[in-house]
Amino acid sequence: xxxxxxxxxxxxxxxxxxxxxxxxxxxxxxxxxxxxxxxxxxxxxxxxxxxxxxxxxxxxxxxxxxxxxxxxxxxxxxxxxxxxxxxxxxxxxxxxxxxxxxxxxxxxxxxxxxxxxxxxxxxxxxxxxxxxxxxxxxxxxxxxxxxxxxxxxxxxxxxxxxxxxxxxxxxxxxxxxxxxxxxxxxxxxxxxxxxxxxxxxxxxxxxxxxxxxxxxxxxxxxxxxxx
Amino acid sequence: xxxxxxxxxxxxxxxxxxxxxxxxxxxxxxxxxxxxxxxxxxxxxxxxxxxxxxxxxxxxxxxxxxxxxxxxxxxxxxxxxxxxxxxxxxxxxxxxxxxxxxxxxxxxxxxxxxxxxxxxxxxxxxxxxxxxxxxxxxxxxxxxxxxxxxxxxxxxxxxxxxxxxxxxxxxxxxxxxxxxxxxxxxxxxxxxxxxxxxxxxxxxxxxxxxxxxxxxxxxxxxxxxxx
Numbered sequence: 221x222x223x224x225x226x227x228x229x230x231x232x233x234x235x236x237x238x239x240x241x242x243x244x245x246x247x248x249x250x251x252x253x254x255x256x257x258x259x260x261x262x263x264x265x266x267x268x269x270x271x272x273x274x275x276x277x278x279x280x281x282x283x284x285x286x287x288x289x290x291x292x293x294x295x296x297x298x299x300x301x302x303x304x305x306x307x308x309x310x311x312x313x314x315x316x317x318x319x320x321x322x323x324x325x326x327x328x329x330x331x332x333x334x335x336x337x338x339x340x341x342x343x344x345x346x347x348x349x350x351x352x353x354x355x356x357x358x359x360x361x362x363x364x365x366x367x368x369x370x371x372x373x374x375x376x377x378x379x380x381x382x383x384x385x386x387x388x389x390x391x392x393x394x395x396x397x398x399x400x401x402x403x404x405x406x407x408x409x410x411x412x413x414x415x416x417x418x419x420x421x422x423x424x425x426x427x428x429x430x431x432x433x434x435x436x437x438x439x440x441x442x443x444x445x446x447x
Numbered sequence: 448x449x450x451x452x453x454x455x456x457x458x459x460x461x462x463x464x465x466x467x468x469x470x471x472x473x474x475x476x477x478x479x480x481x482x483x484x485x486x487x488x489x490x491x492x493x494x495x496x497x498x499x500x501x502x503x504x505x506x507x508x509x510x511x512x513x514x515x516x517x518x519x520x521x522x523x524x525x526x527x528x529x530x531x532x533x534x535x536x537x538x539x540x541x542x543x544x545x546x547x548x549x550x551x552x553x554x555x556x557x558x559x560x561x562x563x564x565x566x567x568x569x570x571x572x573x574x575x576x577x578x579x580x581x582x583x584x585x586x587x588x589x590x591x592x593x594x595x596x597x598x599x600x601x602x603x604x605x606x607x608x609x610x611x612x613x614x615x616x617x618x619x620x621x622x623x624x625x626x627x628x629x630x631x632x633x634x635x636x637x638x639x640x641x642x643x644x645x646x647x648x649x650x651x652x653x654x655x656x657x658x659x660x661x662x663x664x665x666x667x668x669x670x671x672x673x674x
Contacts, residue, residue, distance in 0.1 A: 223516055257464055259552065261471075262544035269547055310522035396520035414520070421524045 225393050229386065232313045244315040247302035248295075271298070278440050286447045289440075296325070297436045304385060304428030308421070317386045319378060326377035329439055334370075337446025348445050377438060384431045388424045395420060477533070 232239040252264045260268070275294050279287055300316060307314025315321050337345035349366040350359060395417045402410040473481035479496070487495040507513040 223518065256461060257467070259467075259548050261467060262541055265544045265547050266540070269544075308525050310518040310525065392521050392524075393517055396517035396524070399520045400515075400517050414524070417520065417524045418528065421521075421528050425528070 225390065225397075228311075228313065228389060228393070229317050230313075231318065240315065243313050244303070244321065247306045248299055250302065250306075251298070274298075278436060281444055282440060283447065286440075286443055289443060292329075293436050293440060296329075296439075297432055300381075300432035300435060301429060304432055305425070307385065307389065308424055308428060314385055314389065316381055317389060319382045322378035322381045323374070326381075326435070327374040330374040330377060330442060333439065333442040333446045336443075340447070345446055373438075373442065377435060381431050381435055384427055388420075388427055391420060392417070392424065477530075 232243055252261075252267055255264055259265075271294060274297050275290055278293050278297070279290055282289070303314060303316050306312060307316070334345075337348075349363050349370065351362065351366070354362050395413060399410050399413045399417060402413060475481055475484060484496050487499070491498070508515070
């Protein structure tokens with residue numbers, strides 16, 4: 221089938237039935253499920269070790285009340301990681317390239333941190349709007365700036381993830397098109413382009429993992445301020 | 448086996464769990480299970496599955512059921528990166544997982560082994576105590592002999608003391624008697640001498656002297672003759 225560059229970002233549907241739900245929930249299902257055993261097989265052991273590592277890293281800076289967020293943040297990390305990494309395979313659809321999905325993840329979680337802070341410790345929460353040690357004449361301007369930065373956080377979270385992944389996928393598409401087109405014309409250039417593509421693929425794998433981690437990390441940062 | 452097992456006829460029996468198989472299912476080229484090759488072996492021999500794969504691939508390509516487009520190049524890149532990663536780090540990751548499991552088992556085994564060791568030392572000490580109890584009678588005999596000897600020595604000491612005291616008293620009496628006799632003797636001698644001296648009259652004195660001179664002369668004569 222002849223693909224345009226944007227077919228990979230189209231929300232998948234089969235005979236008019238939207239498949240977006242399955243495609244979002246499917247990647248984490250590939251991971252091994254909980255086992256009754258104490259000593260499991262290699263895959264389950266590695267998964268437990270990895271989840272333990274992530275949870276420890278995320279929960280270390282938080283106080284005891286923040287540990288209530290452990291489950292949702294760890295599951296979010298695993299979801300984003302699997303979705304991003306599986307999206308690098310050919311002919312796959314990556315749900316996190318859709319702005320709607322990322323905003324749906326970022327906005328409620330950010331709002332939850334904000335409301336927790338405003339409810340439990342309102343003065344500290346609002347006090348974060350002014351950094352320490354600012355000279356007095358600058359205070360009004362700085363409060364405005366900090367408020368803007370606060371309100372733009374969900375937008376930044378969602379758009380960061382979307383933009384990184386979409387850009388990466390698009391670049392892969394473009395460079396592979398260049399490789400294919402150059403193959404009969406200038407094979408040497410084609411080979412060089414292929415090398416670029418290899419490096420880009422490795423970059424994309426790194427970006428996939430990093431973006432997932434950064435998303436959740438920023439959420440924990442927002443949580444630290446507010447809980 | 449899966450189809451013949453009746454479903455949910457009794458309560459779930461959670462322990463003991465059946466042991467995990469030693470190795471996972473055998474796969475050829477990392478993807479295709481060995482059972483597939485065994486399935487085709489009787490009819491098509493060793494090259495059967497490979498012919499099937501090649502034929503299928505060529506059919507898909509030539510009939511343009513699978514179109515070579517830019518995704519193909521991207522697929523080649525990502526697959527080569529994945530295969531390289533697995534080949535290079537696969538064994539290490541497996542060893543790491545095995546090590547995690549072994550550490551888990553080792554931690555618990557050390558507790559068990561130390562408990563066993565402590566109990567064994569306790570058993571040995573108990574046996575030693577029992578052996579000591581057997582020797583108790585010898586201990587008591589020795590102590591009894593010791594005390595008997597002490598008593599005997601004490602008795603003899605007192606006996607000696609008594610003997611010495613009695614001897615001292617008797618010696619005193621003997622010495623007294625001797626002294627008395629000595630004194631009597633001396634007194635008598637003195638008395639006798641005194642009386643004798645008193646009884647010597649002057650006449651007797653002269654007579655004795657003349658006799659002595661005569662004796663001497665006689666002696667001198669005999670003496671001269673001897674010379």
